Amino acid sequence: MKTSFVLSGVTIAGLAAGAAVAGTLDDVKARGTLNCGVSTGLTGFAAPNASGEWEGFDVTMCRAVAAAVLDDANAVQFVPTTGKTRFTALSSGEIDMLARNTTWTFSRDVDLKFEFVGVNYYDGQGFMVPADLGVSSAKELDGATVCIQTGTTTELNLADFFRSNNISYEPVPTETNAESQQQLLAGACDVFTTDASGLAATRATFESPGDWVVLPEIISKEPLGPLVRHGDNAWGDVVRWTLNALITAEELGVTSANMAEMASGTNNPEINRLMGTEGTLGEMLGLSADWAQKALSVGGNYGEVFEANIGEATPIGLARGLNAQWKDGGLIYSPPFR
């Protein structure tokens, strides 16, 4: 708890300094590194690997922005944030962008003064229980003890779900995913609830994932995406269109394998604009002409990043589902590069 006092102090100091700060884009260029807020450790989304390097779905988003702006995918300072500290870290200027499975909600956008630049994962809140609990539906959880990460939208959805179904529960709030895991594995709580992707990622780290089942109910809409501070539109545009570049690249069939070939010019003008061989899109953003190529060189297009980090071939094993391209029946859709 001490940290949040410190962070609040930082907020006040940051707010005091905030007025004089120039655009974030210039700051990042001058600093030479991107400060990116990620989770404290959620396998597949953001977690350090065996050699201590951060990797995952959200981490690749940070690296893509760093590559587009600074031409160096490793020029990122990763700042682990908890559900509670993330917004203070962003609004105080401690981080330039937040890519931490954060749900886009009205109040966060309007009242907390953040700008969600898009959705990189369409999620929903689910429940995970031990298989031997013998529960097949969340509505059978009357009286259960539920582990939950505090400071998240899941906390509010949970209260609403149990109240509207007239069943009781006992919440056990924890600060991080790891604390929830510890309590769940020891049987100190019956159920763990978070976004379905988080459940899959958590289950993948268990010794015997088969002993755990994710219940069928999805009780909420959780559009997750990167966000930046309100009011710095130039920087918001950079992050937004980096995400869109990854999505558009998949739609247009640009992959890390054929990128060099595509960059030498094609018949499709949209690909050419994306690759920077036609038009001045990069210049409009205040970046180099080949910014999107640099972003794509980090981990390929959206589909490649998805498959490499959380896709069906990984231990997390998430299907594309809602996160397929709109042409394949999903919701992933980028405005045109024009």
Added chain:
Amino acid sequence: MTVSADPDKASFKPAMLIYDTRYRSMTIQIFVLIAFIIFVFWLINNTITNLFELGKPIEFRFLSEPASYDINQRLIEYSSRDTHLRASFVGLLNTLVVAALGCITATVLGVFIGIGRLSKNWIVSKIMAVYVEVFRNVPVLLWILLAMAIMIESLPAPKAFRGDTATASMYLSDSVAFTNRGVYIPEPLFNNPIGDISLFGTSSMRFDVSLDLLVILIVFFGGIFTSFKIKKWADRTQNITGVRPTTWYLKALVILVPTLVLLWALGFYLGYAELKGFNFKGGTHLRNSLIALWIALSLYTAAFIAEIVRAGILAVSSGQNEAAASLGLRPGRIMSLVILPQALRVIVPPLISNYLNLTKNSSLAIAVGYMDVTGTLGGITLNQTGRELECILMLMLVYWILSLSISAVMNWYNNSVKLVER
């Protein structure tokens, strides 16, 4: 010898404010004070202006919005539809509970350990010394986490109590269950309850006072008061006749009989916890987070209190001890009748600051998920509403008032035990 250097009042010049040593310190202090006030004003103004520019001016309307989150341990009725203010109130009561429990156990433990460390028995004094050095030299947060980890990992989950192949069982003829979700003990219930008094109507601060509890407490403390009267009477009788009447059965009678009669009239019985569904139902649930926090805070603060008690006892001159011994008092009575009453004068002032420390340390509760006022107002409410400054200011105010109240009570006690000089 004194040289008369009184300045002529009329000859005062502004330059004297700096060059005259009689005025210089005053001048410097005034300038520093003005600079400090300007600095504070600048900080406040800057913060308010910048918050306003961010579109987040300071306002407290969020307190009357529905909190939308649940709290597990609540001493008063609360649901997720209640306001943020009510959630903060629930948290405040949780803070008070753990602070009160912690202060009591820390004091009892501390006094025993402090006295034990002065024991002539080598083993006892060394064990106490080790205790003090181990507990006060490791941060309290680690003790809290350790206590929680031990509870979660070593005690059985509720499902271990289930079925024919249960690996765990309840204690004291099935009345107490130790699980890794906490300890379930029987709860007092009444067949013919009198009811509750509802205070503050339907506001966020509404509060139900159980009349049953109130009446029982009045009768019980009435009995204790009467037993004090009996003691005084025995003292008087002893002073007059030299023979002290046997009074213990009278005291037991006035304390126990009215209380027991009242309990019988109310239809007192115990509600036992029973394994139903996922959890134990009924009974009183002492959550693992409360127990871990309580134990860790008590053990940690007890180490400091023990040193204070030891210092207090050593501050009483050894002549007092020898004089009491020469009157034929036994060591136990010397301690309780002669040494401790005098030592209290030294003990109480630093004890106050340890109570304050314990209360403030209870804000580490969130580490184990105990929903105190820092966890509700300074945690979930702050996070869900994004009103950092407002929440933290309110939280500071709460702890400030809490600490001042504890100080006030303890200072009153200190005044009542201090040496009355004639």
